[in-house]
Amino acid sequence: MEITVTDAHREKEGSADSYISYQINTKTNMPGFSAASVSVRRRFQDFVWFHDALSREHPEAVLPSLPDKHRLRGYVRGDRFSQEFVEKRRASLERFMKKIAVHPTLQASKNTRIFLDSRDWNSDLAQQKKQTDDARLDNITDVLMNAFKMVKKPEERFVIMKDEVDKLEENLQGLEKLEQRILKRQEELEADYREFGGAVAGLGALETGITEPLHRFAHTVASFATILNNLSSREDAEFLSELHECLAYCNSVKNVLRQRDQKQLDFEDLSDKLQQKHAERDRLMSNGRLGGSATIGGFFQQKMSELKGVDQERAKQDKIKRVEEDIKQLGNLVDTHLNESTQFSEATAKEYEIFQLQKAKDLRQCLLDYSAGRVEFFEKGEALWGQIIPALEAIQVDDD
Structure with missing residues (x-):
């Protein structure tokens, strides 16, 4: 799989809903794609959904990062449509996609195929979001339950990984x-x-x-x-x-x-x-x-049960x-x-x-x-x- 991100284009220019879309070009022999060479247009928020979807589908995967919109100078100046800002983001998005393309698990993900090959993107995106809402809530609950606990018997190899x-x-x-x-x-x-x-x-x-x-x-x-x-x-x-x-x-x-x-x-x-x-x-x-209790409390509990006619053995x-x-x-x-x-x-x-x-x-x-x-x-x-x-x-x- 080879992926490039090209041709950044401003959509709905002049309106309050204006945004930048990017052309994603994919060449692949992976099964499930409509053709060996496909091109689609996606906006930054679509990349964000794609990243989150991969994270939910493959929680064990080390995902490459998306560009941080709050770090780039273009956002700080409020000029997110400047040529400099758009080119920075395009280059970062391309690096992100190239890492996905060579990852043995992520390149074969169903979400990767949908993101790169869907011709009815809005409909497919809405359907995928509906299927993942409940899973996201369950995952948050699990994380919060053990947020402050420590592993009792940590494996040395993972301790070494974290230190590295x-x-x-x-x-x-x-x-x-x-x-x-x-x-x-x-x-x-x-x-x-x-x-x-x-x-x-x-x-x-x-x-x-x-x-x-x-x-x-x-x-x-x-x-x-x-x-x-x-x-x-x-x-x-x-x-x-x-x-x-x-x-x-x-x-x-x-x-x-x-x-x-x-x-x-x-x-x-x-x-x-x-x-x-x-x-x-x-x-x-x-x-x-x-109850197997030899305490005073257990003794009185047993006596009370006897007074009530409880069959102790049963x-x-x-x-x-x-x-x-x-x-x-x-x-x-x-x-x-x-x-x-x-x-x-x-x-x-x-x-x-x-x-x-x-x-x-x-x-x-x-x-x-x-x-x-x-x-x-x-x-x-x-x-x-x-x-x-x-x-x-x-x-x-x-x-x-």
Whole structure:
């Protein structure tokens, strides 16, 4: 499966409901698609639904991130239709879709096929939303129930995974902060160059004998400030955005690890309840009195029952029977949750391997793009300064 996101287009321009749609082009031999090559148009909110749908369908999957609309500069300025903002978002959405395309589970998802191939999108989207509303509420309830509990017997491999992701996240955050400082310095340097160029141009007005070469020098300085601005814009659009996506990818891994812990917590809670029921049955069977209690309260409870004419042995057997029924039900639940926890754990381990491979590819490409941008900047800078040197050397200086 190969996917590209192209041709961002503003829909309903001039109205309050205006939005940007993107063309998604897919080439695939996956079953279920209407053709080997399909193209559809989707807006950003459709991508959001697609991401959420994949998360519900495959909770064990480490999902790549969508661009954060509140982080991009275009949203901060309120200019979400600017060319810069739209291109940033298009590039981020394409990176998102390319990760989906190479993921062995997500590329085969029914939601992926619907998102990439539906010709009646509004109808299909409404139907899918209706089917998932109840599942979403159930999932929220489960998460809230054990939000503050800790796994009693954590598996070492998942502890190691979390530590690795935490360290990676910390390093990426440090790298992101440093790049932000570099961009701020470059912005200040750009302003200084423009001021410097203006000062040289002013000098040219005074030095009438060399006005032209000084004005050319001032123009060169202004052009250099422009390519410095282009470098900063490129690094903001590519390098910083890719770093932010890597951080969000780390958070996705941590979310899956938390869900795995949730599965284990469910198993541990049910196992504890089962042990309690076994202990309760053992106490009943080892003691001839109702409830198996040797306390003063138990003694008075037994006497009250005798006064009421309760058959102690029958009451005891009835209670043992109820406890054994509870043990049977809990035993089935324990087996079910153990199986679910084991399957989710193995799926998590596989997802972590996919994450490691994708992370290496992302970082490699991220640094390659950064290096290419720097090389292009210095090459343009060298050409600019090289062109002004002959003009400066041609200035006639009277040695006398």
